[in-house]
Amino acid sequence: MTRIISLLNQKGGVGKTTTTVNLAAAIAAEKNDSGKFNKVLVIDLDPQTHLGLHFGTDTTGASVYDLLMDESVTAKDTIVKARKNIDLITSEVDLAAAESELASKTDRHDLLSKKIAPILDSYEYILIDCPPSLGLLTINALAASKELIVPMQTHFLALQGVSRLFETVQALAGGLNPQLEVTGIVLCMHEKNTKLAREVVDDLQGFFDSSRESNVPWKNCVIFDPPIRRCVKLAEAPSFGQTIFDYEPDCAGAKDYAKLAESVIAVHRVVDVEVVNEHA
Ligand code: ADP
Ligand code: MG
Secondary structure, three states, X not given: OOEEEEEOOOOOOOOHHHHHHHHHHHHHOOEOOOOOEOOEEEEEOOOOOHHHHHHOOOOOOOOHHHHHXXXXXXXXXXXXXXXXXXXXXXXXXXXXXXXXXXXXXXXXXXXXXXXXXXXXXXXXXXXXXXXXXXXXXXXXXXXXXXXXXXXXXXXXXXXXXXXXXXXXXXXXXXXXXXXXXXXXXXXXXEOOOOHHHHHHHHHHHHHHHOOOOOOOOOOOOEXXXXXXXXXXXXXXHHHHOOOHHHHXXXXXXXXXHHHHHHHHHHHHHHHHHHHHHHHO
């Protein structure tokens, strides 16, 4: 079963795109249960087009805008190869107009979901890089996903931001996609030795622990280990169109994202075992 994961946070600059790129690269470097490398599709839903730029991929062809707006365009028409085992559906600046253009369509919420349905079998993972807003593009991502991963920074009021985000997600996804779960938080640009960071992590952990028994989409949410340390190489790599594994495979950022991929992959196994047990 394909894991379809949206990387979501309504705040910009928190590490969504950096995490999408490097998590995709790290997941594609791991083998699946049948001993083959994972196949990953990444989709850019942010009109800023950073995802394609970060991979150094040509972003001039058909984009996710065409996919959403033009009935005759299929996912296959928009897919480009970003790396071995990583395919990409790129964005374009015109996508900014999609929010208002989509508003008049009756199936405006699940266009993306319908368009990617025929290609799910080709991938183990689909990662969707969301724009920093909760408009119709993000709603399309939520409707198409099974899971959310929330990249965030341990700032003052971080917990308030996250709980507000989750409540909005619950309200938006409720009718559209009751299966949607918040899988985990990725702490980005993390400075673990500061008192603030420790306090924020404790607050978050307390919030999740208190939600375990309730029927909310974040009841199984984890704070992924490891956090992603602040690492200047991660900020440099995009200007070369490279993932951190192309650019500086031995740096702290590469190590953190490689381990994060293992943690993200491991969540899947637990969920699968639970599903199997439920059906036994
Ligand atoms: P978003 O997609 O949420 O807007 P980005 O992934 O683009 O956020 O990250 C915002 C900025 O922070 C970018 O310049 C990026 O290179 C930088 N950045 C992200 N993660 C790290 C990190 N762990 N260490 C240093 N810089 C980072
Ligand atoms: Mg981004």
